[in-house]
Amino acid sequence: MNVSVLDLFWWDEEEKEFLPCDIFIEDYTFEFSGSKVNFKGNLPEDYKYCFFIREHESFYILEIWNEFSRKEITFMSQNQEKLNDIKVHFDYLNELKDNNREIFAELVKDKVTDITSNSDLTKLTVKFIEKTDQSVFKSINNFIVFERLLYVNLPIGEKVLDIFESGFDEFTEETDGFEETVDSDDLREYFSNEFTMYANMLIKYVEFQSQELVTYTIWELLKQVSSRLFADEFERSYSVYFNDINNISLLDCVKKYHQIETINPDSVASSIFFTYFLIKHNKFESQSFIVNNIGLIDLILGEQEQTNVDNFEDWLLEDEHKSIVSLTDINLMSGHEFEKLVAILFQKLGYSVEITKAVGDQGVDLIVEKDGRKYGVQTKCYSKPVSNKAIQEIVAGIKYYNLDRAIVVTNNTYTKSALNLAERNNVLLWDGAILEEKINDLKIEI
Structure with missing residues (x-):
């Protein structure tokens, strides 16, 4: 397709002025000619184009990005139809690009199907995820930024990416600062090292027509396999709460999620695993992990808000002669009193509770059990944030007692190093x- 338009003005970025010219465009090749303009060039073929015609005094201006x-380029004319002719050409180029990207997405889908049908290659993929950095799959921000990095460098894979459905594929004022929310250098290093090494290994067993196809096949493969892995991990820990998972709605799942005492509903990390679990059981209409996780967090926050409202109503109606234990009361407790309070709390949550001996407890103050799972609980009634020493103790303690998971409960907060160590060791932290x-x-009263 080609377009020829006479008597236009083209914005010269170097001269900082509009110059009169005629233009001829054939697909991605263009030619400008005029008294001050005479050159040929090529438009980048990897990209799609956006455009906007606006009126300025007696002229119309077409801006193309x-x-x-x-x-990329700006034109001006008193005749809007001339600018529309150019716009039609770029619409045509975008349509070609969309078709190519649809075809590419189907190629990726077919390659992933071939690989996942091979048990040996699937095992290799599982091992890769288990032994390399998982932060790109466990952080929604890392996930989004990594896909944006892929998109910018290899835009042909746009329709393979989750950001395509969620709107994060747009580079606007609203999303321009998104990369600053994570360590983009770490993500680039992950791509350059582990990701690329896996690609080099995979091409020994699978034939690819292009490097772009290798990259996007691996990314889609890793997304699918990691989703199943993390869904299974959540299921092993909490399936007892979702026995009727196939017969309940998404909202009912969220309500049950709020009933899990060993999960902090405000934890973004927990919501990630819950998202994978719900995707596995087809609780979302969308296939986009990003869309599903963002929507799920909204539901979780909404359920938490309803719980807060219910608690407020109960507080208004409660017996004035009774008093629920407050954080102020707790701050005045001894370590032994605090331990007894936490034991009562777990009993009210439906756990059987065993208080370990004070000496030689290996960092485990309580052993609590429910639904066949045993947890080691360490209690810390502190006037300052809890350090990573407590995390080290409880991690050693659950190995000593052969327990399923560790929980640390404090009236205070945790240091940054304690938070990081707990995340790496799957230790659940309850702060004040x-x-x-x-x-x-639970309305625990004094």
């Missing part, structure tokens, strides 16, 4: 805010 908000919330929910 590529899909990453980088301005979570503790107070659970006491209010």
